[in-house]
Amino acid sequence: MDLNAPRIIQEEMKHAGERVTPVFNDLSTDAAEQKPTEIESMCMSCHQMGTTRLLLIQVPFFKELIVGSFECSHCGLKDSEITSAGKIQEKGVKLVLQVSSIADLNRQIVKSDRSTIKIPYVDLEISSKKGGFTTIEGTVNTVCEDLIRAQELNAPQDQEYAAKIKEFISQLKKLLLVHEPFQFIVEDPTGNSHIENLKAPSVDPLLHVLYFARTKQQDEDLGLTHSSDTVGPDQAHLSETPMAGEPGVEPIDISDEVLQFPSNCTLCNAPCETNMKTVNIPRFKQVIIMAMVCDNCGYRDNEVKSGSGIAEKGHKLTLHIKDSIDLSRDILKSDTASCTIPELDFHLAHGSLGGRFTTVEGLISNMRDQLKDTAFTFTGGDSAEPSHHQKMTELCVKLDDIISAKMLDVHIVLDDPAGNSYLQDIYEPEVDPCLSVEVYERTEEQNDDLGLFGMNTSSTDAPLS
Incomplete structure (x- = not known):
C-alpha cells in the first residue's frame, strides 16, 4: 500500500467543505457514485510502479471506511486492506x-x-x-x-x-x-x-x-496529545495577554452566550460549526449542551456534558411510565449512565448514545434508532442466527409501542455512578408517585471506571506564584 495514502485522505478532507457531495459516500451499487482515487505507488515485490486505489465509503456500524487495493501489472502482486476512518473513542x-x-x-x-x-x-x-x-x-x-x-x-x-x-x-x-x-x-x-x-x-x-x-x-x-504534554503550571502565566481569573482581571460571564468552535461532521466529515452553551437545570445542576448541524449533508447531533464534575455518590433514577404524560418528561442522560427497561429485558450500557438532554420519548427513540443502526449489522451476516434478527425486530416493535403509548406500565431505570443524570419531577413540590431516586455509594470498580483512583492532583494543590 502507498505510504502517501494518509496525506491524500487528509487533502480530501481538507477540501470537503468545497464539495457538494460528502467525502465518505454511502455504500452503493451505483458505479457513478463509487469512483476510487487512483495513484501510482511502488510495488514492494519487484520495485516497479503499480496502482493503488482508495475508496472512501460509509457503511452501517463501521461508519467511515477507507478501502484500499494495490495491483502491480509487472509481477502480478495484489493486496487489499480496510481501514477505519472513524474517530478514536475517548477510552x-x-x-x-x-x-x-x-x-x-x-x-x-x-x-x-x-x-x-x-x-x-x-x-x-x-x-x-x-x-x-x-x-x-x-x-x-x-x-x-x-x-x-x-x-x-x-x-x-x-x-x-x-x-x-x-x-x-x-x-x-x-x-x-x-x-x-x-x-x-x-x-x-x-x-x-x-x-x-x-x-x-x-x-x-x-x-x-x-x-x-x-x-x-x-x-x-495513535497520534494523540497526552495530558502531560500540555503547558505546565510554571508556564501557565507566560502569555502577554491577561487571562480571566488572573489577579486584576474580572471573570467572564458566558452563561448567556452561545459559543461556537470549528469541528467536522461525524457523518460526512465536512467542516461545520458546533454551538456550545451552559444551562442551569432548576433543582439540579449546571450542564453544557453542544449541538452541531452540518450544512453539507444536513446531519444533526447534540450532546450534553456535566458542568459540575462528579457527585459524591451515585444516583439511580426509576420512572414508572403509566400514561403518555410520563413520556413528555425532561430527561438528562449523562455519558456515564446506563439505561434499563426491565419489562423488555433491555439494557443499554454506559457510554452508549453519549450524553442526551431530551424527553423520555426522545430517549427511547434514540435507543430504538441505535438498535437499527448497529445491532442489525450483527444479525444480518451469513453466520448470524435468524432468531437473533427476529428478536431484534420484536424489540424495536415494542419500543415503538412504548413511544406511541400503546404499551404502558413499564419502568425505565437510569443508573449513573457519577450522579449527573436527571429526570423531571412533574408533581413538585408534592411527592412524585412514579419517580424514585436512590443515592448509593459507588463500588471500587465504578470509582476506577470514573478515573477516581490514582488521580494526580499535585499540580492543582500547588499554590499559584
Whole structure:
C-alpha cells in the first residue's frame, strides 16, 4: 500500500467543505457514485510502479471506511486492506469473551487495525495490522493458515521449529471443538472493536466489556496529545495577554452566550460549526449542551456534558411510565449512565448514545434508532442466527409501542455512578408517585471506571506564584 495514502485522505478532507457531495459516500451499487482515487505507488515485490486505489465509503456500524487495493501489472502482486476512518473513542475497550460452546465460535467480531487479540489458554497474542469483520472461528482459522505457510517455509531449514509450529496448530484446531472453555480477548486502544452479544439487548453473562484510559505511549502511537504534554503550571502565566481569573482581571460571564468552535461532521466529515452553551437545570445542576448541524449533508447531533464534575455518590433514577404524560418528561442522560427497561429485558450500557438532554420519548427513540443502526449489522451476516434478527425486530416493535403509548406500565431505570443524570419531577413540590431516586455509594470498580483512583492532583494543590 502507498505510504502517501494518509496525506491524500487528509487533502480530501481538507477540501470537503468545497464539495457538494460528502467525502465518505454511502455504500452503493451505483458505479457513478463509487469512483476510487487512483495513484501510482511502488510495488514492494519487484520495485516497479503499480496502482493503488482508495475508496472512501460509509457503511452501517463501521461508519467511515477507507478501502484500499494495490495491483502491480509487472509481477502480478495484489493486496487489499480496510481501514477505519472513524474517530478514536475517548477510552480504549477490552472485550473478554468466555467461549463455552460451538455457538460462541460463530459470534461476529469487528476488529480495528490497532487491536490485539489474545487467547491465554494457548498463550496466543496477535497484533492486528488490518481491520476486519469476521467471526471467532474465522480468526482462529486465519491464524492456522498463516502458521501452516510459515511451517512450509521453515521445514527445510529447521525441522525442530517446524515441528513446534505443527504442534501449536493442532492445539488451535482443538479449540474449535470447544472441549474446554477458553477466553477470547480483544483489546483495542481506539475503542472501535466489538464482539457480538448473543443475548442482545440483554446483558451477555459470557461477554465482559471493560473501558480503560489509554497510557501515554498508546496516545502517542495513535497520534494523540497526552495530558502531560500540555503547558505546565510554571508556564501557565507566560502569555502577554491577561487571562480571566488572573489577579486584576474580572471573570467572564458566558452563561448567556452561545459559543461556537470549528469541528467536522461525524457523518460526512465536512467542516461545520458546533454551538456550545451552559444551562442551569432548576433543582439540579449546571450542564453544557453542544449541538452541531452540518450544512453539507444536513446531519444533526447534540450532546450534553456535566458542568459540575462528579457527585459524591451515585444516583439511580426509576420512572414508572403509566400514561403518555410520563413520556413528555425532561430527561438528562449523562455519558456515564446506563439505561434499563426491565419489562423488555433491555439494557443499554454506559457510554452508549453519549450524553442526551431530551424527553423520555426522545430517549427511547434514540435507543430504538441505535438498535437499527448497529445491532442489525450483527444479525444480518451469513453466520448470524435468524432468531437473533427476529428478536431484534420484536424489540424495536415494542419500543415503538412504548413511544406511541400503546404499551404502558413499564419502568425505565437510569443508573449513573457519577450522579449527573436527571429526570423531571412533574408533581413538585408534592411527592412524585412514579419517580424514585436512590443515592448509593459507588463500588471500587465504578470509582476506577470514573478515573477516581490514582488521580494526580499535585499540580492543582500547588499554590499559584
